[in-house]
Amino acid sequence: MSLVELHAIHKSFGALEVLKGIDLSIDEGQVIALIGKSGSGKSTLLRTINGLEAIDDGVIMVGGKKISERDTDLLALRLQVGMVFQQFNLFPHYTALENVMLSPQVVKKQSKAEAREIAKEMLVKVGLADKMMHYPDQLSGGQQQRVAIARALAMKPKVLLCDEVTSALDPELVNEVLAVVRQLAEEGMTLVMVTHEMRFAREVCDKLVFMHQGRIHETGDPEEVFANPKTPELSSFVGGLA
Amino acid sequence: MSEFSLWDIVYNLLLAARWTVLLSLTAFVLGGIVGLLLLMVRTAGNPWVVRFVRGYVELFQGTPLLMQLFIVFFGLPLIGLDVSPWVAATFGLTLFTSAFLTEIWRGCVESVGRGQWEASASLGMNFTQQMRYIVLPQALRIAIPPTVGFSVQVVKGTAVASIIGFVELTKAGTMITNATYAPFTVYGCVAVMYFLICYPLSLFARHLEGKFRNVAR
Numbered sequence: 500m501s502l503v504e505l506h507a508i509h510k511s512f513g514a515l516e517v518l519k520g521i522d523l524s525i526d527e528g529q530v531i532a533l534i535g536k537s538g539s540g541k542s543t544l545l546r547t548i549n550g551l552e553a554i555d556d557g558v559i560m561v562g563g564k565k566i567s568e569r570d571t572d573l574l575a576l577r578l579q580v581g582m583v584f585q586q587f588n589l590f591p592h593y594t595a596l597e598n599v600m601l602s603p604q605v606v607k608k609q610s611k612a613e614a615r616e617i618a619k620e621m622l623v624k625v626g627l628a629d630k631m632m633h634y635p636d637q638l639s640g641g642q643q644q645r646v647a648i649a650r651a652l653a654m655k656p657k658v659l660l661c662d663e664v665t666s667a668l669d670p671e672l673v674n675e676v677l678a679v680v681r682q683l684a685e686e687g688m689t690l691v692m693v694t695h696e697m698r699f700a701r702e703v704c705d706k707l708v709f710m711h712q713g714r715i716h717e718t719g720d721p722e723e724v725f726a727n728p729k730t731p732e733l734s735s736f737v738g739g740l741a
Numbered sequence: 742m743s744e745f746s747l748w749d750i751v752y753n754l755l756l757a758a759r760w761t762v763l764l765s766l767t768a769f770v771l772g773g774i775v776g777l778l779l780l781m782v783r784t785a786g787n788p789w790v791v792r793f794v795r796g797y798v799e800l801f802q803g804t805p806l807l808m809q810l811f812i813v814f815f816g817l818p819l820i821g822l823d824v825s826p827w828v829a830a831t832f833g834l835t836l837f838t839s840a841f842l843t844e845i846w847r848g849c850v851e852s853v854g855r856g857q858w859e860a861s862a863s864l865g866m867n868f869t870q871q872m873r874y875i876v877l878p879q880a881l882r883i884a885i886p887p888t889v890g891f892s893v894q895v896v897k898g899t900a901v902a903s904i905i906g907f908v909e910l911t912k913a914g915t916m917i918t919n920a921t922y923a924p925f926t927v928y929g930c931v932a933v934m935y936f937l938i939c940y941p942l943s944l945f946a947r948h949l950e951g952k953f954r955n956v957a958r
Binding site: 549551570574577578580581582584586588589590591592601602605606607647650651654 | 854856857859860861862863864865866867870874875878879882
């Protein structure tokens with residue numbers, strides 16, 4: 500059984516239909532890259548998976564359970580699906596450690612000591628053992644993004660959604676973040692990432708999903724898809740990047 | 742008829758000024774609580790509630806405080822509630838203060854970016870947790886200077902309570918004037934006292950503005 504299943508997802512912003520019937524299943528341990536031009540709907544699709552975008556039609560199943568629009572369902576969903584954003588979105592009034600500790604403590608009602616332990620463990624994991632007491636504005640973009648990853652991981656999600664996590668970074672900071680994501684992939688974390696890092700997608704991902712005009716246009720093994728795109732749209736997308 | 746020394750005037754005004762301070766504090770605290778509640782329900786986003794709060798704010802911003810006090814003072818007896826000038830003044834000023842504060846704070850809450858809401862939502866926080874741990878702490882920092890600044894308006898606003906017979910600084914000034922026939926001296930003293938209450942508040946607001954500028958945490 501798939502960890503996450505999307506059936507016939509439709510989503511419009513006003514008159515603009517951005518998702519035109521998406522079917523996608525995500526298996527445990529799978530690393531999926533969503534690629535496509537801007538406006539193809541890939542970020543919107545990602546955001547529907549944890550309910551940040553409400554869907555107009557379709558079914559989302561997580562762990563075999565159908566997710567409805569009810570608030571309690573959404574909260575339960577988000578305990579299983581973590582997310583990392585393009586703009587990091589760290590809480591500026593808390594230190595790195597507090598950023599990571601907050602949700603385990605407040606949402607999962609863990610004790611302060613317990614939450615701190617988990618937070619430290621996660622910050623060590625992303626290589627920021629020496630930055631725990633720093634505030635976000637004292638950290639580089641790459642460090643902030645790694646705190647954001649640690650913050651999501653501290654909730655022990657089953658799936659981690661990554662929305663262009665390196666797009667806001669200076670080029671020299673991209674690799675430190677990708678290294679963390681790669682490590683997560685190797686440890687068996689289920690990942691769904693919207694990315695423009697094609698080389699990374701090719702090396703790390705199990706499955707490539709190419710979106711075009713609100714539909715999944717082509718999907719398959721990254722090596723194969725890159726080497727041998729079946730549709731002219733993907734061919735030109737890949738060609739345009741090379 | 743006895744003679745009044747300047748000290749007599751000042752002493753009696755000071756006694757009355759206590760009521761101005763007390764009325765200001767009460768209105769500010771109660772108005773702050775009501776304003777915060779209105780802010781919470783408005784931010785939660787039920788469209789009818791949003792409409793109600795917007796109407797509430799516009800009603801109190803769009804009518805003179807004096808009319809609001811008249812309506813409270815003369816209106817409540819019509820529904821069988823006979824209220825003292827103190828209660829009427831407190832009630833009226835609380836409504837007035839809450840409308841302004843909720844609007845000031847709404848701007849502050851809205852200045853906290855969408856990313857903060859989304860990040861906290863994606864971590865499983867519910868609305869109350871988002872407000873308490875993420876949005877309000879950040880909004881508060883921005884809100885302190887204009888809030889303290891608005892407290893000056895509340896202090897000055899208490900003067901209209903004199904019209905419905907509540908003996909605070911302005912009303913005491915009128916009464917002492919009637920006894921002394923020295924309006925310039927008396928109202929001069931009244932003005933100085935208002936200034937002595939309000940000026941430190943203004944200075945404090947300006948100080949806070951400098952302190953909180955460009956500070957994220």
